[in-house]
Amino acid sequence: MTEERILKQGNKGFYITTPIYYVNDVPHIGHAYTTVAADVLARYKRLCGETVLFATGTDEHGKKIQRSAQQQGQAPRALADTVVRRFQEAWRLLDISYDDFIRTTEDRHTAVVEEMWNRMKASGDIYEGVYEGWYCVPDESYWTEKELADGKCPVCGRDVERVQEQGYFFRLSRYQQPLLEHIGAHPDFILPASRRNEILSFVREGLKDLSITRAGFDWGIKVPDNPKLVIYVWLDALLNYLTVAGYSRDEDRFKRFWPPSLHIVGKDIIKFHAVYWPAFLMSAGIPLPEHIVAHGWWTMGDVKMSKSLGNVVSPESLVGAYGADATRYFLLREVPFGLDGNFSDTAVQTRINSDLANDLGNLLSRATGMVVRFAGGVLPVPDIADESDRALQQQAADLSRAYDAAMNNIEFHTALAAVWEFIRGANRYVDQTKPWQDAKAGNIQRLNTRLYHTIEATRITAVYLLPFMPGTAQKILAAVSQETKGLSLQQLSAWGGAVSGARIVQAQPLFEKRTDAGKAAAGARSAPQEQQIRPTANGKKKDGGQTPEQPAQQMNQLISIDQFKTVELKVGTILSAQKVEGSSKLIKLEVDIGEKRIIVAGIGKSYKPEELPGKRIVVVANLQPAELFGIQSQGMLLAAGDPEHLGLLTLDRDAANGTRIK
Ligand code: MSP
Numbered sequence: 001m002t003e004e005r006i007l008k009q010g011n012k013g014f015y016i017t018t019p020i021y022y023v024n025d026v027p028h029i030g031h032a033y034t035t036v037a038a039d040v041l042a043r044y045k046r047l048c049g050e051t052v053l054f055a056t057g058t059d060e061h062g063k064k065i066q067r068s069a070q071q072q073g074q075a076p077r078a079l080a081d082t083v084v085r086r087f088q089e090a091w092r093l094l095d096i097s098y099d100d101f102i103r104t105t106e107d108r109h110t111a112v113v114e115e116m117w118n119r120m121k122a123s124g125d126i127y128e129g130v131y132e133g134w135y136c137v138p139d140e141s142y143w144t145e146k147e148l149a150d151g152k153c154p155v156c157g158r159d160v161e162r163v164q165e166q167g168y169f170f171r172l173s174r175y176q177q178p179l180l181e182h183i184g185a186h187p188d189f190i191l192p193a194s195r196r197n198e199i200l201s202f203v204r205e206g207l208k209d210l211s212i213t214r215a216g217f218d219w220g221i222k223v224p225d226n227p228k229l230v231i232y233v234w235l236d237a238l239l240n241y242l243t244v245a246g247y248s249r250d251e252d253r254f255k256r257f258w259p260p261s262l263h264i265v266g267k268d269i270i271k272f273h274a275v276y277w278p279a280f281l282m283s284a285g286i287p288l289p290e291h292i293v294a295h296g297w298w299t300m301g302d303v304k305m306s307k308s309l310g311n312v313v314s315p316e317s318l319v320g321a322y323g324a325d326a327t328r329y330f331l332l333r334e335v336p337f338g339l340d341g342n343f344s345d346t347a348v349q350t351r352i353n354s355d356l357a358n359d360l361g362n363l364l365s366r367a368t369g370m371v372v373r374f375a376g377g378v379l380p381v382p383d384i385a386d387e388s389d390r391a392l393q394q395q396a397a398d399l400s401r402a403y404d405a406a407m408n409n410i411e412f413h414t415a416l417a418a419v420w421e422f423i424r425g426a427n428r429y430v431d432q433t434k435p436w437q438d439a440k441a442g443n444i445q446r447l448n449t450r451l452y453h454t455i456e457a458t459r460i461t462a463v464y465l466l467p468f469m470p471g472t473a474q475k476i477l478a479a480v481s482q483e484t485k486g487l488s489l490q491q492l493s494a495w496g497g498a499v500s501g502a503r504i505v506q507a508q509p510l511f512e513k514r515t516d517a518g519k520a521a522a523g524a525r526s527a528p529q530e531q532q533i534r535p536t537a538n539g540k541k542k543d544g545g546q547t548p549e550q551p552a553q554q555m556n557q558l559i560s561i562d563q564f565k566t567v568e569l570k571v572g573t574i575l576s577a578q579k580v581e582g583s584s585k586l587i588k589l590e591v592d593i594g595e596k597r598i599i600v601a602g603i604g605k606s607y608k609p610e611e612l613p614g615k616r617i618v619v620v621a622n623l624q625p626a627e628l629f630g631i632q633s634q635g636m637l638l639a640a641g642d643p644e645h646l647g648l649l650t651l652d653r654d655a656a657n658g659t660r661i662k
Contacts, residue, residue: 005408006188006291007041007261013051015257016042019265020057020102020240023083024068027090028312029298029331029343030266030305036328037295037337037412038264039096043467044407047489053257055244056091057102058084062233063137066219071582072630076219080105090315095324095470100244104221104236112243113221113236119284125171131211134160139268140233142211155268159584167213167229175279176207182278182288190274191293191410192338195267199274210276238277242286260289262410267294267338293410296340300521305343309602310626310633313343313521321345321520325469326352326511332412332468345521349514356511359423360461364507366430367458368479371451371504374439379455379481380448381500388433389453393495395425396460400493403464412468419464426457455480456498463492472510479507568622569638569661570594571651577612579604580629587612588631593619594658600633606646618649618661 007014018034021027035056042054060080069079084103091098102109120126134143136153143153143160153160180203183189183196190196213229214220220230241260246253265273270292278288297304300311318327330348333355335341371379385393399422406415435450462476466484477484481502484492491497572593580586585604589612591597599619620636627633638649 005405006191006410007408009048009050012261013053013257014042014045014262015053015245015260016045016055016262017241017244017260017264018056019263019269020059020104020237021087022062022064023058023060023080023087024065026083026086027315028305029315029318030312031087032090032094032315032318032327033298033331034264034266034295035091035096036094036331039094039098040328040332040412040467041262041264041407041410042099043097043470044489047466047492049488049490051256053100053245053253054098055100055102055241056096056098057100057240057244058087058104059233059237059240060084060103060105061220061230061236062140063214063217063219064140064233066217067137067582069219077105093319093324094315094328102240102244104240106243108249109236109240109243110221111249112247113231113239114224115248116239116242116280116284117224117231120170120280123283123285125174125283126168126212127171128166129169129209129211130164130166131169132164133162133211135163136160144208165215167211167215168223168226169209170212170235170280170283172207172210172276172279175282176203178282179203179207179275179278183274188291189288190270191291194338195270195274195294199270202271203275207275207279234272234276235280238272238280241277241289247286259287261291263289263292265292265294267296270294293337295337296335299340299342300344302342310600310628318348318520322348322352322514323511325472326356329356329416329469333416334413336413337410343521348520349516352511353513353515355420357509357513359420359427361510363423363426363430363454363458363461364476364479364510366427367451367454368504368507370430370435371455372506374435374447375451375504377504379498379500379502379504380451382449382452383445385449385453386446388429389449392426392429392453392457395422396457396493396495399460399464407467415464416468419461422457422464423461426454426461429457430454452498452500455504456495459498460493460495463489475510476507480504567620570619570621571655571657571659571661572597572617572619572637573657574612574615574617577607577609579609580631583629586628589637591617591619591635591637592657593621593635594656597621597634598632599635599637600628600631601637601639603637603639603646603648605644606639606641607648615648616650618651 016038018038021031038054038056042052045052058080060076065079066076069076072079080103088101117126131142134145134148135141136143136156136158138158139153139156141155147154148160149157152158180200183200190199212232212235213223214232215229218230220233221236223229223231241263245257245260263273273292281288299305300313303309303311305312326348330351333351334347371377399418402418403415406418433450435447435454438447438450458476459480459482462473462482465473480498481504482497570593572591575590575592575596577587577589580588580600583604585602586600587604587607587609589599589601591599597619618638620638623636639646640649641647
């Protein structure tokens with residue numbers, strides 16, 4: 001039986017990429033999600049014996065970065081240098097095994113961008129003209145008047161600026177037909193199918209030529225022969241994938257890895273990857289990537305996490321609260337890749353408690369414990385397998401097929417679900433065969449067979465977990481004395497790999513059960529409700545009605561009174577208020593809650609600063625501080641209502657500032 005697999009093994013190396021991240025933003029869970037997913041596939045492919053090039057990096061040019069740097073009073077390069085370290089540190093904490101980290105400010109990249117500019121020009125695809133329209137700096141994207149949604153960016157809902165400048169255009173319109181043909185001939189080029197359809201209808205509506213230069217600032221790669229203009233940051237950024245592959249620099253590397261096997265991106269940047277990028281490549285006569293897969297968004301309280309909303313969870317706080325492996329497991333197990341998922345500490349803790357501490361922890365603990373107790377810590381030789389033993393072996397064979405199919409179809413949650421079905425099967429095997437009864441009755445050969453099978457099932461589980469939870473998998477393999485060096489997944493997962501005679505020690509618990517609330521998300525504030533799922537360019541909600549398959553517990557989450565008490569709500573009075581420069585929505589407040597606090601609140605569309613002093617409000621006093629537009633916000637005020645008409649929560653009787661709300 002062979003299921004269809006999207007990722008096929010060829011002679012070429014496996015080249016996998018993440019988007020390169022903007023350096024105006026420190027890493028958050030959204031960035032971690034893409035990067036962990038790419039890491040898992042890279043590790044899996046290496047384990048299958050393939051040569052892998054796994055690249056990530058940072059997108060450092062453009063107006064957005066220049067503006068952020070300016071707001072923080074530093075040079076763009078200095079800002080980039082600082083934020084790059086934060087990304088690299090986050091990836092170290094999360095055990096990310098990238099082979100290359102590209103920064104778009106590196107010389108190797110400038111050379112590629114210049115070379116590509118010249119090739120696209122030589123194809124007759126670059127011409128001079130005047131761009132007149134709108135530009136969204138946070139998304140670094142162009143919009144026509146018609147595309148705007150209520151005068152705002154139709155993707156992120158933020159303010160756009162009017163642009164009229166002389167520059168260069170790329171003949172994108174020329175590639176409408178070739179793109180449609182390519183997408184039609186390669187059904188797996190854009191994944192999942194919902195995104196493919198979205199892109200198909202976008203291309204069918206007609207492609208306009210694309211402005212590919214910006215004037216009036218200099219933080220970017222200069223246009224060859226016209227250094228007053230900088231190259232549009234998305235053209236610059238997309239070409240990073242060529243730079244990493246050694247384009248025009250390292251012929252061997254390029255031959256081995258081009259075209260990219262898989263670009264993993266978030267659904268918000270699919271248009272850039274599935275329309276602009278292939279058109280640039282076609283223009284330069286370079287083969288197109290094999291697959292582009294778009295994942296969904298992490299939300300909190302059903303609002304997209306993003307730095308500008310202040311509702312982000314950082315990889316550091318996740319790893320600090322739960323460790324790298326539980327974080328990696330949660331991110332890929334909780335939500336089918338491609339759909340949105342809502343983050344909550346309770347959801348992480350439920351996964352840790354039921355899947356990691358219970359199912360996996362129990363299997364390891366009883367497998368090693370029984371060998372220590374009944375066989376003196378030495379793995380016995382199994383006798384002839386009976387029906388129960390053979391059923392367990394069959395489950396391992398089924399797992400192998402299901403796991404490989406899921407991994408090659410980029411369905412991480414399915415691969416993990418299959419591993420957990422096997423773990424539960426192995427636990428059932430122990431429950432049903434009751435080896436302790438054989439020990440008591442002196443059925444030594446039966447006992448030995450059960451012990452061997454239980455250890456073997458544990459070992460095989462660990463092998464499949466190597467890509468997802470490398471540290472934990474290695475701990476389990478060490479406990480069952482399995483060497484992995486130089487062995488492929490196929491060799492490691494074959495039944496019978498556990499070596500009789502090996503020393504087995506009682507394994508320590510891998511994961512502690514968690515019941516504490518509010519861990520990793522403690523510093524993240526809920527975002528105002530107006531920032532709900534962003535509309536698309538055609539004004540429809542972006543998700544096309546897809547909802548994550550959330551576990552039942554999550555949909556019906558109840559909290560205990562003790563959990564509620566962890567939130568310190570206090571009465572306060574607003575002392576002063578002023579608009580935050582550069583934001584249409586944020587107001588900086590000085591508030592008395594028994595002590596003075598600075599709070600940055602997203603209420604600027606509903607209140608003028610002068611209306612606010614003297615208002616009695618309710619404040620969340622024990623939020624970790626968060627930085628918004630360079631201002632440290634030391635709490636959050638409560639408000640409700642639609643975006644333009646938020647109402648502040650207040651008291652209908654007097655209570656002193658600082659009074660705790662119960
Ligand atoms: N610099 C561009 C990418 C250029 S690639 C040639 C960019 N950078 S980004 O830092 O803003 O975002 C990078 C990725 O993070 C995107 O794929 C985006 O979808 C993802 N995420 C940002 N917030 C997210 C969530 N809340 N949830 C999941 N992923 C999201 O775009």
